Amino acid sequence: MGLFAKAKKHEGWLATSFSAEGVCAAVVKRRAGDKPLVQAAVMYAGRKPLPAATLEKMNRDVHAQSYRSTTLLGAGEYQLLMIDAPNVPPEELKTAVRWRLKDMIDFPAADATVDVVDIPGDKNGPGRAQSLFAVAARNSAVAQRQALYGECKIALSVIDIPEMAQRNIAGLMETQGRGLAMLSFDGEGGLLTVTSDGELYLARRIDVTVAQLAETSDTQRQQYYDKITLELQRSFDHFDRQFHFITVARLVLAPTGSDGLHAYLADNLYMPVEALDLAALFDFSKVPDLLAAGGQARFFLALGAALRQEGMPA
Incomplete structure (x- = not known):
């Protein structure tokens, strides 16, 4: 299976993202002229490697065979x-x-x-x-993921990566002909992407985790904020040199479940900084728990992966 193998057309995608806390599963259905509908969003706690019983429960709870399935590598x-x-x-x-x-x-x-x-x-x-x-x-990571899903009788169509999941969400917000920077954080660190017209142009990792953003020490938190700001400035300078034909219009900060970073970046960067509420992009009527920033942060990548559609650039 290629990392970006094409799947047969079917209604909706089931996407899973793994973390140190467990696995998040989201089912999203795109709709013409309306927000994508999140049909299910569930988390199963457990440490890696997760036992097959965890995915078997997910299989039963969300009827995994009804959807095309994708999963994100760490x-x-x-x-x-x-x-x-x-x-x-x-x-x-x-x-x-x-x-x-x-x-x-x-x-x-x-x-x-x-x-x-x-x-x-x-x-x-x-x-x-x-x-x-x-x-x-x-190869070992790909084989282990395939074996886990195979053991649970879940037909895995695509193995994807977080950069592409974040690109999918950015694509819901882009202004035609302009670049959009998006910054997210999870337990593995920060991820900065720059997209334009649905294409990924830049992806950078930042060595600050979502837990560190919630640090109670003002001094320690300030150091993390400074580090993030410096990495962003360097990344945008590099992007301007390499892709001078794309103007980055704004930076969108994905939900983190903690306060403070948005205001700091808005005060210290030369471009507009917007805090993202995923409820503006998705229909959460079936999963009201995702109206809260903490839930949105937890399911951010799974939701992005589940936005996959036929015909998008791999």
Whole structure:
């Protein structure tokens, strides 16, 4: 199975995201002319590796066979790298990318499942070497996830990554022709993405967790805020140099379940900073618990992964 394998068309997606606390499962149905409907959102507590019984319960609770299923790898199970696209025929692309990655990833390339995501260039500019994102996932992580779902009789259609889930949510908010920066935090750290017209152009990890944002010490919390601000400034400077044809209009801060960071970033960045309420993007009428910021933070990536649709760029 490729990381971004295509699934047969079926109504709705069931997406799962794993954390140190357990697994979150969300079912989302896109609707023409209306907000995506969140049909279910449930969390099952437990430490990794989760026993098959946990997913078997999820299977029964949300009727997993009724939906196409996708799951997200954790931050330590893959690497995402931006590289120049090799000048090879399409059928040789992944082989060429694997060879190029052998000195760039922290595990043997022979032990990697590799996939690629195109990064569009400037449509109105002179020709330049096309870039792409290369995703290298550990074969062991992919095999373990497939085995877990297979044991529970859940047909897993796609194995995805958090950057693409966050891109999907950003796509609900973009202004045509402008860039949108989005920043989220979970137990594995922060994730900054910049998207435009539904395409991912930048993805950066920030070494600050959602638990650290809730730090009770004002001094410690201030240090985390300063670190995040510096990383954002550096990332935006780099983005402006590399993608000068895209203007980033605003930064959207995903729900964190804690207060303070939004105001700090708004005071210290040159661009507008908006705090995201996912209720503005999703219909939570069937899952009212997600109206609270804490629930939105917990299910953020699962909801993004469940927004997947046929025809979107992988």
